[in-house]
Amino acid sequence: MTDQAEDLDHLVRGSWTPSGAADAGLPAHAAKWLRARTGLAERSTPAAPDSALHVPESTLSPDARALLSNVVGDAGVHIGRSERLGRAGGLSYLDLLRHRGNGDIAVPDAVVVPADHDEVQRVVEVCSEHRIGIVPFGGGTSVVGGVTALRGKLDAVVALDLHRLDELVSIDPVSRIAVLQAGLTAPHAERLLAAHGFTLGHVPQSFERATIGGFAATRSSGQASAGYGRFEDMVAGVRLAAPRGEWRLGVAPASAAGPDLRHLVIGSEGTLGVITEVALRVRPLPEVDRYEGYVLDGWDKGAEVVRTLAQQRVPVTVMRLSDSTETEVALALKGGWKTVALRRYLAARGIAEPCLLVLGWEAGSTGELSQRRAATLRALRSTGAVRLGKAAGEAWRHGRFAGPRQRDALMDAGVCVETLETAAYWSTLSELRTTVRGALADSLTGPGVRPIVACHISHSYETGASLYFTVIVPRDLDDPTGQWQRAKAAACQAIGSLGTITHHHAVGTDHAPYLAAEIGHLGVDVLASLKRTLDPNGVLNPGKLIS
Amino acid sequence: MTDQAEDLDHLVRGSWTPSGAADAGLPAHAAKWLRARTGLAERSTPAAPDSALHVPESTLSPDARALLSNVVGDAGVHIGRSERLGRAGGLSYLDLLRHRGNGDIAVPDAVVVPADHDEVQRVVEVCSEHRIGIVPFGGGTSVVGGVTALRGKLDAVVALDLHRLDELVSIDPVSRIAVLQAGLTAPHAERLLAAHGFTLGHVPQSFERATIGGFAATRSSGQASAGYGRFEDMVAGVRLAAPRGEWRLGVAPASAAGPDLRHLVIGSEGTLGVITEVALRVRPLPEVDRYEGYVLDGWDKGAEVVRTLAQQRVPVTVMRLSDSTETEVALALKGGWKTVALRRYLAARGIAEPCLLVLGWEAGSTGELSQRRAATLRALRSTGAVRLGKAAGEAWRHGRFAGPRQRDALMDAGVCVETLETAAYWSTLSELRTTVRGALADSLTGPGVRPIVACHISHSYETGASLYFTVIVPRDLDDPTGQWQRAKAAACQAIGSLGTITHHHAVGTDHAPYLAAEIGHLGVDVLASLKRTLDPNGVLNPGKLIS
Structure with a gap:
């Protein structure tokens, strides 16, 4: 490892620290870079107003509504348009497209808001007895269709909003x-x-x-x-x-x-x-923490280092490796003259293909943190890692939750932007990454259209790691839904038997067609038998998990 | 922590290192101590010869035998008395009693020895189709009746000996x-x-x-x-x-x-x-290891120290705390004048109720081991632990697998000796130990009969730990089975909702009556539905897990 002094901060801070403006809209330099890199046309595709969306009438019968009101009170059963629309689906790219007017939104027939476990229990029993579908609804952040208000074979479906269970x-x-x-x-x-x-x-x-x-x-x-x-x-x-x-x-x-x-x-x-x-x-609660950025030369070297650290069980709190594409995108979207300086700096240290490695430590005391960091850095020795210092780590931490918000700005600019993830054992990981990247790129490349397919490892284990892909490509305005559905299907088929269909996004509707290949027909039978045992009338989250 | 030099070895080695003779029979000093401590009479109750045991005729039909031979060959189906008796049950105290002539032995009707997965698969299918029970048999070390050859409602049951699947x-x-x-x-x-x-x-x-x-x-x-x-x-x-x-x-x-x-x-x-x-x-493979003994004063202090080490996630490989009874028994059964010297040594350092803590570290290098040990000892600082040195640790390691063999010697001497275990969250652990000890002691105490109920923690987690009880008491020669069954039932009832019915011994037949209380009636239904799905004819290990 080339251990560099903190004076690298002046190079890095400008590059990775997100500007406050990034959340509000796509900065001009970023739009310019995207146009050059992906073939994006200069256009504006803002979201449709909610009032323009088609929301079908509630099919919940007055009797059913009264039964639910008996449990949670009248104030706990909402059939207003905005309440129902607010619990219609999650936050996948396809969900966002639907809320922009592309495709039908599955809107629940009511939103039921229980106050505690007992009310939830009675709502579940009432819905089971009267064959009303229930979609448990928390933050609504599913990106796999997990909270889509599907009816299945039932006449009505309610969103069971759990926000009052907050103790x-x-x-x-x-x-x-x-x-x-x-x-x-x-x-x-x-x-x-x-x-x-x-x-x-x-x-x-x-x-x-x-x-x-x-x-x-x-x-x-x-x-x-x-x-x-x-x-x-x-x-x-x-x-x-x-x-x-x-x-x-x-x-x-x-x-x-x-x-x-x-x-x-x-x-x-x-x-x-x-x-x-x-x-x-x-x-x-940790008393102290520290986040740092390191750079490794190329994906293979980076993944090998992450594997070494994971298998040595170094006491890191966060370990995250971006491939060179993701590193490039992070630099470019943040922009500024310092990027050039940073590239030169890294090139001078033998880094041809910079891959950012973020390491974070949390500890109960500075002494403990020092010990943890020292143990990590011992393992990082002689890996060729170039240390960037704290600014790069802090910049990642500062922007760690910004992705979903930045997506809106990108979508307004006519971009298709989505993520997907998988995991595999170490010996298969590179093949999995290459295969999925290729499938996504092949599916999304067209005349003048050059997709960005970036990847990172954000979860590592002794036996393997997750792969998280981010796709950025000019949106096909004629068929935006089909464009992504085809790419997603290609990626899922590419995962095949190399890895899991989902490492942490869950199955929902989107991965349900691929579950049987992963858990076998006996696995599907087992899930079905569990469902029959616990939910004999099939009212719970219809259409999810098992297709 | 009072950090003592290695010169304590001369006190400890004589006490904890098991003599080679311990495996062969009960040493005279141990027998003497046990008689004084428990009221054991001087008597000899050797095991009956296998030839004295009643082994019912095999009920496997010639047709069924032929079907099984078709899969594994004639040489793979054994119906001889000794082969069948050799796969009749596990190694619980009740199993050993049965093999000594107390109670009926459930003997499988045949022993089937498949060569590989495919043969296992076909045997399972044949047995399912023809409704023959199958008891998968590995080392036969179950102490909870897990490999007892029960027929359930079936006409015959075979032991499926898996020893050829050894690759x-x-x-x-x-x-x-x-x-x-x-x-x-x-x-x-x-x-x-x-x-x-x-x-x-x-x-x-x-x-x-x-x-x-x-x-x-x-x-x-x-x-x-x-x-x-x-x-x-x-x-x-x-x-x-x-x-x-x-x-x-x-x-x-x-x-x-x-x-x-x-x-x-x-x-x-x-x-x-x-x-x-x-x-x-x-x-x-670790390149180096080190085991050491420490002594803490009393169970509460000892458990608190183990909790601290577990919650600080110190990098130990082995962590094991004996209560003062188990520590006393270990010292007494090993015997020798040095025990007295050790007691004096500990008393001089404020240890009134010695509880042995064994810590072990394995590592890839001496440097790594030193770091791990140093991190552990930092956490042990100011806990009042008195260090005994390596001999105590090595002695434990040397004898770590001897328990089951020593049991035979104890049983020959007329002792009832058995173990049971549970686990609970830290805040409940002391109550659980007190309650279970009390239940065992109450059940087993009689006129002139004073049971030893010893306990240790051998598995610890951030949220809790296991408790492992060893019971040593003069055997009731009139009703040895009932004596232990009553004690075991009392212990299981004492565990109640305070902990799990088993931390690592599994359910088998012995814990099956208590499983529903732990996993609920829905849990039982779920297991039953899984069973119906995967084993629709109910041939797999009849009578285990669910009673």
């Missing part, structure tokens, strides 16, 4: 377990835990809006998974409201009492019951 | 994953892996005999779980032969593709299918 039920500081209600957003949960000196440390990109129940239901994984684990690693227990009754699991830190049934509830995506509470392992 | 199928050194066949014993698996420079690091007390398939089927946890994790943490993938076909799971290090169905197979105890291969995360 810290209990905290056990000795065992370091907190019981959190499902509707708590991550920031709210963190505030409640911080009052007791604890944190979950679960920070996915959806952090600002996503909820505890959603994390559990989708087997979420946050950007700090290297330090805090995946969300499933934090789950000690779950409380589920299923049509056939309440189900509580989790009496000990580990058990050999048969199959671990918590793992059926985690990742069940609302199809087996509504998660109302999650008991979670918490950790003391 | 390392493949190894991926880049991803650090090895695919191992289910019948490999742990030592054999370790030898095969060592040839490639790797280890599993899974060392339960049953290490010498237990198999890879059994570890997965029972959700095993080894003595080095602090460093290597539970067996389930190592499982990347599984291959299952079920009546409805083959089922493979595990394509990536982590996934959000629905519920993690691997966790249904892990811990399924042979009731859903026969595990034939397991893909496991492996680690480089």
Whole structure:
């Protein structure tokens, strides 16, 4: 490793630190670069106003509405246009397109807002008895169609908005377990835990809006998974409201009492019951943290270094490697003359194809942080990593949740922008990346249209890692939906048996056609039998998980 | 921590190092101490010869035998008395009593020995079609009735002996994953892996005999779980032969593709299918290791220290705390004048109630080991721990697998000796220990009979720990089975909702009556529906897991 002094900050800060303006619209330099790089035409395609969207009438019968009002009160059942439209689908590119007028929006027939577990339980029972579909709705951040208000074979479907389940039920500081209600957003949960000196440390990109129940239901994984684990690693227990009754699991830190049934509830995506509470392992709030950027030369070298660090189990909190395309895009979209200087600086140190590696450490004291960082840097020695310093790391951290917002600006500018992700064992990872990149590029390339397909590793394990792809390409204004559907299908087929169809976005509707190939026909039968057992009338989140 | 020099070795080695003779029979000093401590009478109750045991005739029909021979060959189907008796049950105290003539032995009607996955698959299909029970049999080390040859409602039951599935199928050194066949014993698996420079690091007390398939089927946890994790943490993938076909799971290090169905197979105890291969995360063979003993004053202090170390995630490989009773027993059974000297030494350092803490570290280099040990000792500072040095640690390691063999000597001397285990969150752990100890002591105490109930923590987590109880009491020669059954029932009822009915011994027959209380009636329904889906004729390991 070429250990460089902090004076690199002056080169880096200008490049990676997002400007405040980035959230508001696409900066001129970024638009210019995108046009040159991708063939994007100069155009403006703003979102349609909500009033222009077609919202079908609610099909919820007055009788059904009265039954639901009996449980949650009249004020807890909403059939207004804006309330229903506000819980219509998630935040995938196709969802955003629909809200821009491309394609039909599946709008729930009502929004039901229970106050607590008991109300959820009774709503679930009423809906099961009267065959009303239920879509559990937390932050609405699904990017795979997980909260789309599909009816299946039912006459009506309601969105079960869990935002009133927003309490810290209990905290056990000795065992370091907190019981959190499902509707708590991550920031709210963190505030409640911080009052007791604890944190979950679960920070996915959806952090600002996503909820505890959603994390559990989708087997979420946050950007700090290297330090805090995946969300499933934090789950000690779950409380589920299923049509056939309440189900509580989790009496000990580990058990050999048969199959671990918590793992059926985690990742069940609302199809087996509504998660109302999650008991979670918490950790003391870190007192200090430090984020740094390093640069490695090329993807293969970068991935090898990440593998080495993961297999040596270095005590990092965040470890994230961008390929050279993603590194290039990050530099270009932020822009400025300093990019050129940085490139020259790296080239002088033998870096032909810069791949940014962000490392972060959180600790209880500066001494502990120093030890963790030192252990990491020992493992980084002789890898050829060039240190950029803290500015690059802090810049990443500062902008870590900005992606979803920046997407709106890109879409306004006529861009198709979406992400997808997978994971594989280390020995397959490069092939998987090459194959998926090729499939996306082949699908999206056209006359004068040059897609950007960027990739990063944000979650690594001893045995493998995730791959997260970002696609940026001029939108096909004639068939924007088909353009992305074809690319997504090509990518999913490319994943094939090389990796999992989803590492942390879940299955929803979008990955359902590919699930059987991953878990086998017996796996599908097993899920179906679980569904019949827990949700015999099939009212829970119709059309998700199993297609 | 009072950091003592290695010169303590001369005090400790004599006390903890087991003598070579310990395996052969009960040493005179140990017998003497046991008589004084427990009220044991001087008597000899040797095991009955196998020839004295009643073995019913095989009920396997000639047709069924021919069908099985078609699959595995005539040489693969055994109906001889000794072969059948050799696969009749496991190694619980009740199993050993049965083999000593107390109670009926459930003997399988045949022993079927398949050569590979395909033969297992066909045997399973034949047995399902013809309604013949199958008990998957690996090392036969179950202590909960997990391999008892129960027929259920079927006419016959065969033991499916998996010892010929003993290959390392493949190894991926880049991803650090090895695919191992289910019948490999742990030592054999370790030898095969060592040839490639790797280890599993899974060392339960049953290490010498237990198999890879059994570890997965029972959700095993080894003595080095602090460093290597539970067996389930190592499982990347599984291959299952079920009546409805083959089922493979595990394509990536982590996934959000629905519920993690691997966790249904892990811990399924042979009731859903026969595990034939397991893909496991492996680690480089350690180059160096170090084991040390420390002493803490009293259980509460000891448990608090273990909790602190676990929650600080110190990089130990083994962490094991004995309560003062277990520490006393270990000292007394090893005997010798040095025990007295050690007690005096500890008393002089303020230790009134010595609780032994064994810490072990394994590492790739002496430098790494030093760092790990230093990090651990930093956390141990100001806990009042008195260091005993390496001899105490090495003595524990040397005798770590001896327990099951020593049991025979104790039983020959007329002792009832058995273990049971549970786990709970930290805030409940002391109450759980007190309650279970009380229940065992109350049940087993009688006129002149004073049971020893010892306890240790051998697996700790951020949120809690396991409790492992060892009971030593004069055997009730009139009703030895009832004596232990009553004590076990009292302990299981005492565990109640305070902890799990089993942390790593699994459910088998013995814990089946208590499973519903832990996983709820919906949990039982879920397991039943899984069973119907994967094993529709109910031939797999009848009577286990669900009672």
